[in-house]
Amino acid sequence: RVLPDGRLVYSLHPDMTERSNILFALKLWYKPQQTMQGLIEAKRGHTAALVVCMLFGLVQILPMVIAEPAKAINLYATGATSGIFAFFLFGWLVRNIGRWFGGQAEVREVRTAFGLGLLPWLVLFAALGAAIRGSGDSPELAGLFWVFFAGLVYGYTILLLCLSAALRLSVLKTFFCLVVTIIVSTFPMTLLLQILAPELLTAQ
Secondary structure: OEOOOOOEOOOOOHHHHHHHHHHHHHHOOOOHHHHHHHHHHHOOOHHHHHHHHHHHHHHHOHHHHHHOHHHHHHHHHHHHHHHHHHHHHHHHHHHHHHHHOOOOOOHHHHHHHHHHHOHHHHHHHHHHHHHHHHHOOOHHHHOOHHHHHHHHHHHHHHHHHHHHHHHOOOHHHHHHHHHHHHHHHHHHHHHHHHHHOOHHHHOO
């Protein structure tokens, strides 16, 4: 359709939008900065980022669920709540701390970058949880240490590049911003776990 100022606007068919979402998810793995810039410009991905954070919280709690299945409901609720809380807390902290380094971003953009940037780690930890559940502490699992280590490094790199695109900062400045954010967020995240599931902090 034609806008009053003469510009043409094209509406995507629902099927095209779905295919576009799939392409964005795939491109995030090898072109994180360009993909994130596209999502931010299109104002898309925020809901998907929230879902990724919630699932990431659930995946983190899987070892405890396997060890204590009787507490599964409470543990799953704790994991999901922690993921959602981290989504909003980290988004707010990264945006504000990023401004110290000259970052220019809206908090919604940072939340989108943070959540979707966790996607590789979500897949990695889900695979690790499945491996633990299937083989326990077998030697085969120990032999995969370097595979998971490489996955951690790769996932952190993707997260760093996504946040760099959202903050409009260099990768080095984004790295220091993320370090400060992790330090600052330690207390509120620990407090949340202490309230929801104190046994997680006293385990081991």
